[in-house]
Amino acid sequence: MESGIHLQDVSLTLQGKPVLAGITLHLTEPRIGLIGRNGSGKTSLLRLIAGLVAPTSGSLRVEGARPSDRKAMLGALGILFQNPDHQILFPTVIEELAFGLIQQGIPKPQALTRARAALAAEGRAHWENAPTHSLSQGQRQYLCLLSVLLMQPRWLLLDEPFAALDLPTQARLRRRLDALPQRLVTISHAPEAVQACQRVLWLEEGRLRADGAPDQVLPEFGAEMARRGAVDADTDL
């Protein structure tokens, strides 16, 4: 099977607006950072890779499968959205956790057992029957991460995973993510969050502005963000 994530001349136009253009990539590195300004197309790129939106032109493969092949993608890739409310479907924590496993074909009783074990391992057994809406934003994001990890996908796509979390939770999540055997693609605005990646992709207005090691990409990115921050408004977005 073809390994990694392949994009061949991928473009995406939404409501007449070009959002991504001419993206060709072969992603295989264990840790990949995706940076860029607001509206540069980062989330759209993750949504394309996850099969949540189809490219307007070009082709994509994730571990040899088309992203639109939901069955193949279940074990290949998990995505963590920036806003957990775009992800959570169920009224209680345990149902939310078990859902992905059931989708993967695991019988419901075993799925519930695994979900309970995962909560217990996190010291959060008391969350089992908690209404998902009663959790804080950061706790809901954490629940989404646990749900995705339970499915053990080969790739994890993370959209600003630290944005809503307090500092101790960020530190714990950072350690947790660092230890994962999965390949991770992480969106961040913060250069320091992707400094340890093997590869950093910089999107600018839907195109790849740079692609390389953090030491190559991040100094130029930092200089460009400082330059733009010194003027009063981004009029191009």
Ligand SMILES: Nc1ncnc2c1ncn2[C@@H]1O[C@H](COP(=O)(O)OP(=O)(O)OP(=O)(O)O)[C@@H](O)[C@H]1O
């Ligand atoms: N459904 C949609 N219809 C029309 N335009 C869209 C749609 N979704 C996104 N866009 C546009 O695509 C562009 C890229 O959006 P995207 O959310 O991918 O950016 P981003 O880099 O993730 O931004 P942020 O850092 O603010 O999360 C934006 O200009 C946005 O307005």
